[in-house]
Amino acid sequence: MADRADAGQGGAAHRGLVARHAPTNPPQPVAPLMPARWMYRLHRMMAPNRTYRRLANWLEVRRRPERLFTAAESLIKEHIFGCRMCGQCAIPITGYACPMTCPKQLRNGPCGGVGQDGSCEVYSQLRCVWLTAIERATSQGHCADLLLVQRPVDHRLWGQSAWIGYWQERDELAWTDPA
Amino acid sequence: MTGLSESKFAASLQRGAFTVTAEIGPPRSADPHVITRKVEAVRDWVTAVNITDNQSAVVRLSSWAGSLLAIAAGVEPIMQLTCRDRNRIGLQSELLSAAAMSIPNILVMTGDHPKFGDCADAKPVFDLDSVQLLWVARSMRDDGRLLSGRPVDPAPNWFLGAVENPFAPPTGFRADRLAKKVTAGAQFVQTQYVFDLAAFTSWLAQVRDTGVDERCFILAGVGPIMSLRALSHLETAVPGVHVPPDVARRLRGVPSSRTADEGMALCAETISALREIPGVAGVHVMAVGNEYRVPQILQLAGLSPAADVGRPPAGTHAPAAGVRVNGAEHAH
Numbered sequence: 001m002a003d004r005a006d007a008g009q010g011g012a013a014h015r016g017l018v019a020r021h022a023p024t025n026p027p028q029p030v031a032p033l034m035p036a037r038w039m040y041r042l043h044r045m046m047a048p049n050r051t052y053r054r055l056a057n058w059l060e061v062r063r064r065p066e067r068l069f070t071a072a073e074s075l076i077k078e079h080i081f082g083c084r085m086c087g088q089c090a091i092p093i094t095g096y097a098c099p100m101t102c103p104k105q106l107r108n109g110p111c112g113g114v115g116q117d118g119s120c121e122v123y124s125q126l127r128c129v130w131l132t133a134i135e136r137a138t139s140q141g142h143c144a145d146l147l148l149v150q151r152p153v154d155h156r157l158w159g160q161s162a163w164i165g166y167w168q169e170r171d172e173l174a175w176t177d178p179a
Numbered sequence: 180m181t182g183l184s185e186s187k188f189a190a191s192l193q194r195g196a197f198t199v200t201a202e203i204g205p206p207r208s209a210d211p212h213v214i215t216r217k218v219e220a221v222r223d224w225v226t227a228v229n230i231t232d233n234q235s236a237v238v239r240l241s242s243w244a245g246s247l248l249a250i251a252a253g254v255e256p257i258m259q260l261t262c263r264d265r266n267r268i269g270l271q272s273e274l275l276s277a278a279a280m281s282i283p284n285i286l287v288m289t290g291d292h293p294k295f296g297d298c299a300d301a302k303p304v305f306d307l308d309s310v311q312l313l314w315v316a317r318s319m320r321d322d323g324r325l326l327s328g329r330p331v332d333p334a335p336n337w338f339l340g341a342v343e344n345p346f347a348p349p350t351g352f353r354a355d356r357l358a359k360k361v362t363a364g365a366q367f368v369q370t371q372y373v374f375d376l377a378a379f380t381s382w383l384a385q386v387r388d389t390g391v392d393e394r395c396f397i398l399a400g401v402g403p404i405m406s407l408r409a410l411s412h413l414e415t416a417v418p419g420v421h422v423p424p425d426v427a428r429r430l431r432g433v434p435s436s437r438t439a440d441e442g443m444a445l446c447a448e449t450i451s452a453l454r455e456i457p458g459v460a461g462v463h464v465m466a467v468g469n470e471y472r473v474p475q476i477l478q479l480a481g482l483s484p485a486a487d488v489g490r491p492p493a494g495t496h497a498p499a500a501g502v503r504v505n506g507a508e509h510a511h
Contacts, residue, residue: 026303104262104289104303108310109356111289112344112371113418121418122292134349147355149363152267152311152326 017071020159023084029120029129030082030101036136039096048167056167070161087157088174089166093145095136102129107150110134148175186283186338187255188227191461191485192367192396197454198461199485200257200369200398201473202229203249205240214245218252220471223484225254229286229369229463232259235417236296243273246282257340258282261290266306267315271325274316278335286340286369287312291418310363313341317364341365345382346375346421354385357395367396369463372413375423376452383458392458399453402465403446403476404430405439443472447479454480 032039046052059066077083081091081098090099090107099107103122110130113121120126137145151174157165165171191198201221206213218228230245246256258277265273277285289309293301307315316339318324323334341360345353357368373379379399386392404410404422410430413420426445433441446464453459464473474484 103292104305104308106289106305106308108308108359109352110347110349111419112342112347113291114347114349115418116346116348116421118348122294128348131349134352146352147359147362149310149314149359152307152315155306 016067016159018067018074018085018159022086022155022158027084027101027103027105028082028123029103029126029132030098031127031129031132032082032097032136033080034096036095036140039091040140040142043092043096046163046166048169052167056164059161059164060168066161066164069164070159073161073163085159085162086153087160087162087165088154089162089171090150090174092171093137093142093148093150093175094130094133095138095140095142095145097129097133097136099129099133099150105153106130107153109146150175185281185336188257188284189338189366191226196226196461197482198396198398199225199477199482200227200229200461200463201225201470202231202463202465202467203245203470204231204234204467205242205245207237207239209240211240211248214240214248215252217470218249218254221473222252222254224474224477224482225464226461226485227255227257227284229257229259232261232290233264233296234259234291236263236291236293236298236301238297243277243280243282246277247280250281255284256282257284257286259286259288260312261288262305262307262309262312263290263293264304266304267326270307270312271315271319274319274335274337275331278337283336284338284340285316286342287316287365288342295418309341310359313339313360313363313365320364338366339364340367340369342370343368344371344419345373346371346378347419350378350382351385353382354389354391357386358389358391361391361395365395367398367460369398370400372402372420372465373399373449373453374426375421376449378421378423379453380456383456387458396460397458398461398463399459400463400465401446401449401453402467403439403469403472404442405466405469405472406442407431407435407438409442410438443476443479446476447481450477450480450482 059069074083074085082101083098084100086100104111110128111121114128115124118127118131120128134146137143203214203217221228228249230242230249232242233239242258246258249256260273287309293299293303315326319331320335320337323331325331343353343357404413410427414422430438430441450462453462466473
């Protein structure tokens with residue numbers, strides 16, 4: 001965990017185009033705009049390789065390009081998933097529905113307050129994001145992902161690019177097999 | 180696994196005894212006698228009492244202080260701990276304090292959102308979720324490590340529990356979610372109110388399929404519906420509680436003067452039915468505000484006082500045994 005945080009602090013002191021703290025508006029469940037099947041495919045195209053790693057290395061030591069890259073990432077992900085830029089993307093193992101949009105920001109499954117109609121305990125007019133996540137993951141044969149235990153969020157990473165972290169392969173520390 | 184020895188509640192479950200716990204809600208005041216009175220009312224009938232942690236997001240006396248009062252009144256506490264009000268520093272501190280005060284059982288849950296309580300304007304914390312908190316508590320006990328990796332010496336000795344709501348969607352995932360909690364460290368689970376036996380049985384079958392029932396003790400949550408007002412409150416205002424139509428019809432079908440009796444009879448029948456189901460290790464009676472009725476309900480269900488449970492005389496500071504009451508908190 002410590003390595004990850006330290007790595008994330010390369011150039012973290014500056015103000016970027018994206019706030020480096022948790023957004024102050026309360027989280028509300030968001031149904032992703034993109035079908036799960038597309039997302040699993042798209043993800044394969046973004047899997048870490050030498051080119052991406054080189055790009056990540058290049059970005060991490062350049063303030064302005066890194067800020068622009070992070071802002072672009074934020075715009076795209078906010079539009080599709082309601083991303084809040086926690087900087088440690090959980091969606092590859094939650095059917096590409098973001099658990100940080102859960103009002104309790106639960107990363108390990110739905111709470112016990114889900115309504116009989118599948119509504120969120122806090123926003124009864126919205127659908128529980130975990131129901132969406134489970135449905136999407138299961139429909140693509142990824143239900144085993146949901147059994148992985150997600151580690152606590154590192155709150156130092158808010159506002160940082162999760163894509164850069166992913167290409168640098170720091171993401172693996174975010175969850176673990178239930179051994 | 181270390182230290183089940185200190186928990187009489189754990190010992191009772193391991194012995195295979197049908198174990199009864201009751202929920203005790205701390206007061207919205209600084210009056211210690213409220214807890215003492217409630218604990219004394221159930222003392223001879225239960226193995227342990229759950230002390231809730233600001234249930235329904237309403238400010239109350241804390242669960243660790245309540246647990247100490249329960250110990251003093253002669254019943255072993257199960258201290259509830261929610262993720263709603265403290266970050267990981269506060270939660271670990273709370274766990275260390277519980278260990279220092281010889282509180283032998285900890286029940287971890289997410290907690291109701293502040294929206295439902297008396298401080299709807301409060302900041303919801305949820306820094307860890309219940310699975311992560313169970314993991315932290317288990318690491319403290321089994322590895323003797325805090326989240327930071329620093330050693331905890333001596334390592335605590337808790338019996339760790341979780342909650343589950345078999346009735347909330349997605350019902351197909353609820354057994355898996357319990358499996359996740361058991362993987363993270365839960366050794367027992369207490370469920371949300373069981374009013375729908377068929378749904379409970381089907382959840383239990385799924386739990387058996389995952390093999391989790393062999394790694395954790397399952398206590399079914401039960402409770403009497405004492406009035407029609409309580410019934411409509413449960414139906415509409417408590418997140419995660421499912422009252423099936425036939426139960427509601429039965430309670431609404433009797434004269435209002437008899438609702439309480441009918442509610443208690445229904446609860447007793449549920450307990451009797453649960454006793455017959457293999458894999459149910461006990462029941463957790465949540466009689467919010469009606470704790471003094473618990474012995475009557477248990478008697479109706481054909482249970483006898485848990486007299487065989489050795490517990491220290493009231494007033495000593497050794498841990499004794501326990502259950503829990505608030506439905507709303509339960510399922511999270």
